Amino acid sequence: MASPAIALTDIVKRYGARAALDGVSLTVPAGQFVALVGASGSGKTTLLKTINRLVAPESGRIAIQGDDAAGQPAPQLRRGIGYVFQEIGLFPHLTVAENIAITPKLLAWDAARIARRVTDLLGLVDLPAEMAGRRPAELSGGQRQRVGVARALAAEPRVLLMDEPFGALDPVTREALGRDVRALHERLSLTTVMVTHDMAEAVLLADRIVVMKTGRLIAHGTPAELAHDADPEVAALMDAPRRQAERLRAKLGEGA
Amino acid sequence: MNERLAAAWTLLPDYLGWHVLLSASALVLGLAISLPLAVAASRSPRLRWPVLALAGLIQTIPSLALLALFYPLLLALSTLLKGVLGHGFSALGFLPSLLALTLYSMLPILRTATAGILGVDPAVREAADGVGMTPGQRLVQVELPLAMPVIMAGVRTAAVWTIGAATLSTPVGQTSLGNYIFAGLQTENWVSVLFGCAASAALALLVDQLLGLIELGAARRNRALTLVGAAGLAVGVVLALLPLVKIGQPASYVVGAKNFSEQYILAELMADRLEKAGAHVARKEDLGSAVAYRALAAGEIDAYVDYSGTLWANVLNRKDNPGRAAVLAGLTSELKKRDGVRVLGSLGFENAYAFAMKPERARALGVASLADLARQAPGLTLGSDLEFLSRPEWKAVDGAYGFRFKAQRSFQPTFMYRALAGGEADVISAFSSDGRISADRLVVLTDPKGALPPYDAVILISPKRADDARLIEALKPLVGSIGVEAMRAANFSVDRDRDKLSPGQAARALAKP
Numbered sequence: 021m022a023s024p025a026i027a028l029t030d031i032v033k034r035y036g037a038r039a040a041l042d043g044v045s046l047t048v049p050a051g052q053f054v055a056l057v058g059a060s061g062s063g064k065t066t067l068l069k070t071i072n073r074l075v076a077p078e079s080g081r082i083a084i085q086g087d088d089a090a091g092q093p094a095p096q097l098r099r100g101i102g103y104v105f106q107e108i109g110l111f112p113h114l115t116v117a118e119n120i121a122i123t124p125k126l127l128a129w130d131a132a133r134i135a136r137r138v139t140d141l142l143g144l145v146d147l148p149a150e151m152a153g154r155r156p157a158e159l160s161g162g163q164r165q166r167v168g169v170a171r172a173l174a175a176e177p178r179v180l181l182m183d184e185p186f187g188a189l190d191p192v193t194r195e196a197l198g199r200d201v202r203a204l205h206e207r208l209s210l211t212t213v214m215v216t217h218d219m220a221e222a223v224l225l226a227d228r229i230v231v232m233k234t235g236r237l238i239a240h241g242t243p244a245e246l247a248h249d250a251d252p253e254v255a256a257l258m259d260a261p262r263r264q265a266e267r268l269r270a271k272l273g274e275g276a
Numbered sequence: 277m278n279e280r281l282a283a284a285w286t287l288l289p290d291y292l293g294w295h296v297l298l299s300a301s302a303l304v305l306g307l308a309i310s311l312p313l314a315v316a317a318s319r320s321p322r323l324r325w326p327v328l329a330l331a332g333l334i335q336t337i338p339s340l341a342l343l344a345l346f347y348p349l350l351l352a353l354s355t356l357l358k359g360v361l362g363h364g365f366s367a368l369g370f371l372p373s374l375l376a377l378t379l380y381s382m383l384p385i386l387r388t389a390t391a392g393i394l395g396v397d398p399a400v401r402e403a404a405d406g407v408g409m410t411p412g413q414r415l416v417q418v419e420l421p422l423a424m425p426v427i428m429a430g431v432r433t434a435a436v437w438t439i440g441a442a443t444l445s446t447p448v449g450q451t452s453l454g455n456y457i458f459a460g461l462q463t464e465n466w467v468s469v470l471f472g473c474a475a476s477a478a479l480a481l482l483v484d485q486l487l488g489l490i491e492l493g494a495a496r497r498n499r500a501l502t503l504v505g506a507a508g509l510a511v512g513v514v515l516a517l518l519p520l521v522k523i524g525q526p527a528s529y530v531v532g533a534k535n536f537s538e539q540y541i542l543a544e545l546m547a548d549r550l551e552k553a554g555a556h557v558a559r560k561e562d563l564g565s566a567v568a569y570r571a572l573a574a575g576e577i578d579a580y581v582d583y584s585g586t587l588w589a590n591v592l593n594r595k596d597n598p599g600r601a602a603v604l605a606g607l608t609s610e611l612k613k614r615d616g617v618r619v620l621g622s623l624g625f626e627n628a629y630a631f632a633m634k635p636e637r638a639r640a641l642g643v644a645s646l647a648d649l650a651r652q653a654p655g656l657t658l659g660s661d662l663e664f665l666s667r668p669e670w671k672a673v674d675g676a677y678g679f680r681f682k683a684q685r686s687f688q689p690t691f692m693y694r695a696l697a698g699g700e701a702d703v704i705s706a707f708s709s710d711g712r713i714s715a716d717r718l719v720v721l722t723d724p725k726g727a728l729p730p731y732d733a734v735i736l737i738s739p740k741r742a743d744d745a746r747l748i749e750a751l752k753p754l755v756g757s758i759g760v761e762a763m764r765a766a767n768f769s770v771d772r773d774r775d776k777l778s779p780g781q782a783a784r785a786l787a788k789p
Contacts, residue, residue: 076404099408109403112496122417123407155497171407252562 023086023100025050025179025211031070031080033063033235040066042078042235050085050178053205053212057219057257065106068181071213084179099123102172102180103211105185109168110156116142116167116237117152123175123181141170146200152235164191169201173208180205182214186221187202218262231257280467281656283778284456289519290777292475294451296516297478299442302374303435306381313382314389315415324390331383339441343448347374347567351574361493362787368567368576369560373445373452380441381434388430428491431485439480443472446562447535449571453479457564463537463770463779464690473715483509489641529747533561534568537770538709538763539628541786542733542777548783553750565663566590568670569736573615579743579751583627585609585729589668597672600730607697607734616739620748621755625709625763628731629669631716632706645722649703650677657683659692659701669728670705674729675786690771709733709760713766733758762786 026048033041040063048054058063069075069084073094082089091231101103110119120224122123124134141151146165156164165185172180186194207216216222222229225244231239231246233255237244239254247258317324328453334342350367355701365371396419405412420427423610442455450666456472459465486508493502505685529550540561560577569591571577584603588594592610597603602648604622631646638644641652649656658681663672673679687695693712695701706713706720708731713720736752741747766786777785 072406074402095408095410095413097408098406103406105399105403105406107399109399111400111418113418119572122409126413128406140485155515155684 023083024048025052025085026071026084026213028067028070029081029083030066031077031082033070033075033225037234041080041245043069044232044235044237046230046237046240048211048213050211051209051229052214053202053225054214055222056152056213056215057217057222057229058247061234062218063184063235064232067232068183068213068215069123071181072098072103072210074098074103074239094142095126099127099234100179101177102177104168104180104182104185106183107184108165110171112156112184114155115152115158116154117146120157120168120170120174122171125215128177141174144173144204146226157266158191161189162197163195165189166200169197173204177213178209178238180210180212182212184215184217187217191256194221202227219257221265223258223261226264280776281471282466284468284471288475290778291453291455292479293452293516293518293520295439295442295453295476295479296513297520298370298373298377298445298450298452299435299439299483300513302377302438302442303381303431305378306385306434306438307376310382311389314386317386317390317394318393323534328386328390331386334379335383339376340444340447342380343373343376343444344564345449346376348615349427350375351570352561354366354574366576367574368449368563368571372448373442373450373689376379376454377438377445381438383690384430384437385427386430386434388424388433389427392430393419395426396422412530418501418752419779424494425491428487428494432487432491435487439483443476444610447564448567449560449563449576453780454606455562458535459540459779461688462535462690463776464773465778479538482512486512489777515681519772529579529741530558530560530577532563532568532571532580533559534565535562537779538707538753538767539581541766541770542623544780544783545754546579546581546735547749548780548787550747550753553746555746555750569617570731572738574735575738575740578738578744579620580736580738581623581730581733583621583733585628585669587734588729595668595672595727598730599690600732604732604734611736612742614682615744618737618739618742619717620735620751622732622734622736623754623758623763624756625760626711626759627707627733627763628733629664629673629714629728630708631703631721632713633694633703633721635717635719637702638719638721643703643721644719645709645724646673646677646727647724649721650679653679653681656681656702657707658686659685659687659695659699660705661689661692662686664705673727676725682766707768708789709763711764711766711771712763714764715768735761758786 026046027047031041031044032039037114041050056068058064062204066075070077073089084101085096113120120138120141121134124137138152142151145168147163151163152157156167159167168185186197189197198221202212204210227242228240228242230244232238239249239251243258246254249255249258298759307478313327317327318345348365350372352525400418400422401414406579409417441573442452443457445452446454446458453472453476456475458470460472486505488629489505489508490502492506493499531543531547531550534638543559543561547559550557559574561570565586568580569582572580584607590604592607598606608619611619617741631649643649643652665686685695685701692701692704693716697716706718708720735745736749766782769782769785
């Protein structure tokens, strides 16, 4: 049997006396789209960052496609894992093309291959080719995050990590980009882990939802499974988007 | 006026070339030290405080003092090296100036570079880690480019400071635009002083503007602007340095001078004679009084004129006064034995410390001698030059007569005479060969107790040139050839307000029989 794309075992991370991660284990099979949800301070972003070692845990094991993540230097590990940042994190002094090309350059790809890859990626994330020479400051928020996704995918990673990637976008852009990312996930056979606080987004995009609370993993399963979870807290969480949708329908129905 | 301006212009290529070479080297060295330090300081809060505090402390040392401090330090190091390796290095001129200015340029660069690196958005820094950069790649590809506009602002400040402070390297023997200012101040050639200030200010402004282009280019991420600024700087430095390539050929003799008119004239006189003998001569002027002898003993200058009493007290540390002939004889044998320095002979006049008063004031108070002066001292103000009150001569004369002045004020020599004329001082520590004594018809007080040592002007030759036939032959005829009245007239022709001569012109006039 093939090893899982990501396997976290007994991860502990403390900030002073507070345990941000209190012995978390999580396995993500290859090809799955997982959403990490939970309240602010539940540890979901910390957990995401332990996967590419942006956060160093006190104890626990991390394996990526069966290989111990600690077995190689952190920068080298990160070059093989796509990462989309919450605050976009594009380099303001570089053009769109230079931003996308950054990881391939670190991996010393030849210039022609990098140029081809940048053109392909702009098409993949649905940005016009003439954007290549612009600076991030000249783009809209949605365009910037498309560049962020393109940059994360540039070095052809098998694993994509996303930290509240659509949080700062307007609802229309957010929905369109979410759909596009899900489509890319299918098309490139990625394993994707996405942190979000938006339950509707989690339900719509993810194959599996993982719920966290105060550094612990309290539930995981398909959206349908979690909707009937025995834990009333989890059930309430899952119920929120449905209630929201019902209220919306009622209000908009009244107006019609 | 135009003649003086023309004279200033002809000196510009040499002065400007050295000024640019010195400032640019100091700035490049300052950057090379400060940037890595700033990177380390931005990484470690424990290092940050002491580094910035130390740089700030250096900044509080007056720049002239910082320059002056490096001379004895380097001299000691050079002597040490000489003992260990067999040869030392020149402790005078370029090296002490470079080191002091480098230290001086560091603070603004350190401060802004540290702040600039710390000011990079943490999200961008995390993104750099996230895409797989090593800490070194993150620094070079992300943090430094983003901090560049802030760093460049610091470099601009450092450049303006360095170019301004480089004028102060003249007294430690480094040619710079400061030569205009120091020499002009001594000879009351205000055209020269203003020319030096204007040249240094114009240079600072130009460099600041070019660095500003680079800063703007970095801020707007416009490579063309940055390139224009950098190219402008590079072309400017190369153009300024071109004259030095020609001048850079080694001089066969170096003639030194301390920082006053008589010294400039005598240096020119000696240089003229050497050049007539076909030698190539370089001048090192405006040397501090104590610096000059050590520079000669170390072979950094080959010849200069000093005064027997100064050497007796300050070099041989003698406090007695056995009389003019005995002092001269003692010096000739002692300096030869101790340092290998050759006393070629006395020029024929004395430039002694002499207390001078306006004649009407002296008459009204009934003062003719230092003994009379001591009686009247409690009602009088003594004006002196900057060093007299800390010199052994003052201690000797004060010990002999027991002065109790109402007040003691120190002046730059030029202003000391002004103070006497204006009544701000009643008596001054003048110099007996000063042209202003005859010109202002001042009364020189007698010294009945013989407390003031003799000050015969003597030509000194460095140890390595002590038996240099061409040098000795060229300078020997000067011995015994200049009387005190001739020297006073030459000094006055340079110091007076109108129809001033340059030291070179005065030297040629003095050389005519």
